[in-house]
Amino acid sequence: MRMAADMKSPLRERKKALTRQALIDAAERLFEERGFDAVTVAEIADAANVSVKTLFVYFRSKEDLAFADTRLIEAVLAGLAGRPAGTAAAGVVAGVLIATLDGDEADRGLEGFHRAYGESAALRSGLLRMWADFEDGITVELAREAGTETTPHLRMHAIQLVGIIRLATSSEARAAVAGLSPSEAAARVRSMLDEAASAVARAFPA
Numbered sequence: 001m002r003m004a005a006d007m008k009s010p011l012r013e014r015k016k017a018l019t020r021q022a023l024i025d026a027a028e029r030l031f032e033e034r035g036f037d038a039v040t041v042a043e044i045a046d047a048a049n050v051s052v053k054t055l056f057v058y059f060r061s062k063e064d065l066a067f068a069d070t071r072l073i074e075a076v077l078a079g080l081a082g083r084p085a086g087t088a089a090a091g092v093v094a095g096v097l098i099a100t101l102d103g104d105e106a107d108r109g110l111e112g113f114h115r116a117y118g119e120s121a122a123l124r125s126g127l128l129r130m131w132a133d134f135e136d137g138i139t140v141e142l143a144r145e146a147g148t149e150t151t152p153h154l155r156m157h158a159i160q161l162v163g164i165i166r167l168a169t170s171s172e173a174r175a176a177v178a179g180l181s182p183s184e185a186a187a188r189v190r191s192m193l194d195e196a197a198s199a200v201a202r203a204f205p206a
Contacts, residue, residue, distance in 0.1 A: 020058050020068075022048040027065040032112030036066060036120040066117065067126050072100065073134050076165070080141050088206040089142065093161050094197035097168050098190050110174045110189070118171065135162045160200045167196050 026047035030039045041062050045055040059065045079092040117123050138158040143150045167173060173192060177185035 016058075019048070019050060019054070023050065023055055023058055023065065024068045027062075028069060028116070031066060031116035033115070035115045036062070036117065036123055063123065063126055066123055067130055072096070072165075073137055075099075076134075076161075077137055077141050080138070080145070086206050088197070088201035088204070089157065089161055090164060090197040090200035090204065093164050094193040097165065097193055101186055101189060110169070110177060110185075113169050114171070114174055118169070118174075131162055131166060134165065135159055138162065157200075157204045160204065164193065164196045164200060168193060 023044060027039070027044045030044060030047060039062075041055060042052055044062070044065065045052045048055070059068065075096045076093055079096050080089055083089070083092045117127060135155075135158050138161050139150050139155050142154045142157055146154065148154075168189065173189065176192065177188050180188060
């Protein structure tokens with residue numbers, strides 16, 4: 001009987017992972033469509049085809065759901081860890097962000113982000129914590145690459161790299177693409193990110 005239970009465990013874990021991701025995806029979609037404050041926990045659960053009780057098994061609150069998707073920082077850290085020698089970290093970060101632009105939908109992506117997160121006072125402290133976590137993770141990765149402990153110089157480099165990410169979701173970036181066609185908006189965002197990456201790379205060369 002113990003062996004049968006152990007064989008079922010991987011399937012059970014996969015189902016849990018799928019349910020968790022379904023909740024994250026549903027929440028993200030609803031937040032981007034209508035804004036964090038306008039979406040209820042019950043609506044997220046319904047969109048993910050689970051009960052509210054099940055949702056709270058995975059997440060303590062709606063705010064936890066808002067910051068549960070870690071794919072961006074994971075992609076950034078993986079990109080930094082895997083970049084060839086002599087490649088500036090800033091270029092990698094910009095490249096990851098550009099890759100997240102789904103085709104020519106940069107304008108909708110920025111609008112969605114601001115509807116989901118930028119317009120909710122309830123999420124401001126959470127956003128600050130998220131950027132701080134990004135900074136910590138990048139500082140640790142830069143130190144690992146350098147074979148040293150974290151240093152003020154590495155911390156400053158990480159702050160600048162997180163600044164590139166924050167630029168992509170800033171109100172200024174949103175304003176810069178307002179009224180542009182999807183392809184024009186995508187090109188404008190790419191240009192902004194390339195310019196920012198070049199500036200950071202000059203300050204922190206590879």
